[in-house]
Amino acid sequence: MSDRGQSVRAVAARVLQSVENGQSLTQCLPPALNEVADNERPQLQALCYGTCRWFHRLDAELQARLKKPLRKPDRVVHHLMLVALFQLRLSQQANYAVLNETVEACRALDKPHLTGLVNGVLRAAEREGEPACPDDSARFSHPHWMVEKLRHNWPQDWQALLDANNAQAPMTLRVNARRFSRNEYLQQLTDAGIEATATRFAPLGIQLASPVAVDRLPWFADGAVSVQDEAAQLCTTLMDLAPGQRVLDACAAPGGKTCAILESCSGLEEVVAIDESADRLPRVQENLDRLELVATLVQADAADIDQWWDRQPFDRILLDVPCSATGVIRRHPDIKLLRRESDVVPLASIQLGLLKAMWQVLAPGGRLVYATCSVFPQENHRIIRRFLTQQEHAVLREPDVPWGRDMETGRQLLPDPESHDGFFYAVLEKPEP
Incomplete structure (x- = not known):
């Protein structure tokens, strides 16, 4: 060579x-x-x-x-x-x-x-x-601490979890319903010689048989579809969006969920997207521009509400918190080298702090969807359990969905080699006074 x-x-x-x-x-x-x-x-x-x-x-x-x-x-x-x-x-x-x-x-x-x-x-x-x-650790190619933590948390599933993390993740699309129905876009892909199938749970999801460059996707540059995993797409199915609502996407970058919210419901009063990273917010704007969508972008620490909140409450909040990202290792295998066991406790503290802060800006009668791309209970249903013991007026809503495992305070998706990433969702509502 x-x-x-x-x-x-x-x-x-x-x-x-x-x-x-x-x-x-x-x-x-x-x-x-x-x-x-x-x-x-x-x-x-x-x-x-x-x-x-x-x-x-x-x-x-x-x-x-x-x-x-x-x-x-x-x-x-x-x-x-x-x-x-x-x-x-x-x-x-x-x-x-x-x-x-x-x-x-x-x-x-x-x-x-x-x-x-x-x-x-x-x-x-x-x-x-x-x-x-x-x-x-060598057999499953994961750090020793992660193998042991998964073995402890998921005694029946830990080996399948580790194997799934080492599999190549499929390429999944979210159809922009403002441009095409899912069936219409599947036909576009067929005409372009790209093999694809509808996702099982996400109503606008399409999974490709093999990854392709985005410039091969019909009408991609014109905003017909976005690349987004099926599990991440499910957030909009839990938010109960309706015209006239003011919506907050906390920790929004790179903006896939912000765009999904705007695509899934026209007539929202405003969508505010917050992220702490000045480097990542331009990516949110790029996605909005390609899809011809409009949101209010704010660079701030979402937990520091005095820094950014205008005292106008939000009817819907998506809180996709910073986490260990152990549900998306197959897409980001460097997580196995970057993450440390000592990271999990501080992350859990950040997650609970964000949840408490977002509760203050949620309108009475409003709904908050808590999300992580983690498979560690410490960041997921245990956070919700801790929050509920401290916030007696919060109402937990058990979503009526055909996916995930019922963890009593939310639904846990484990990574599936044939489809979605690992994700956790919980739905909380603030009662009217």
Whole structure:
């Protein structure tokens, strides 16, 4: 392969090192894509996502093959060898190409003194084959703490959950009902040679048989559809939206749910979308512009209501709180490297604080939908239970829906390899005085 192929591996190694240092793939991959040729971008993305997905299995093997850890200045070569192991174990790349080009990529990383080590480790890996996994962390390729927490929280489902996290997530669309019915858009896809089926639970959802670039989707640029997982689409089915309502989408970026709210009900008085991140709010506006929708965007900490609230209450609130994101690991495998067990308690405190704050801005007779993309009860039904013990006037509504598991204070969807992500929803109402 040309120097370009070697540079793709070197760039992937640097991306993985950035993830290890606390950056998400969403943050560090886009600039890295600009370092390689256009036709190499899919390969770079596949290497980064695939190595993150199987990191714990690959890392267990690599550590067993190294006599001692590499020095910190050489840590990028550790990641380079993980990329190579991913290709040896889980890709269709020819072994000889992986070995030769990884050694050259080592030179491209200015580590020529380690080419002998890289060559020796990878040739042994090729010759000896993949070893048996030493524990469940390596077997399921998740951090040990996450395996144990899922085993404890979901004793009947933990293995299926871990397997689902390692599966490739399907590409799912939300049809803009202002432009097409779902059946009409399914026909558009058929005419374009794109195989797709209606989602089981989301009334406007379509799941593609295979992912495609959005520019292949009929009328995408004109706002006909958006890319959104089926579980995330369900929020609008719980909000009981009606014309004339003032609606708040707290923690709104990147704006998929804000747009879904506006699409699903015309005649809303106002939709306010809040997010703390100045970097992410422009993405919300981009989505609104493509769909020709209008919302009031506010950069603020939603919990600090004195900072942003105009004292006009909201009839409906969607509170999609910051969480561990353990229900969307299959879409964001770097979560397995970024999340720590110590994150969960502080997140639960933030979630409860946001819920209390949003309750203050909810109108009497109003409805609040609490949502997470987590599968940890600590962030989900236990938060609602804690809130209900502190807010005696809050009314819990059990949604009459055919999906999810009844957790007594909400509905839990576990990630399904064939369809939706993992999500939790609860519905709370504030009584009239």
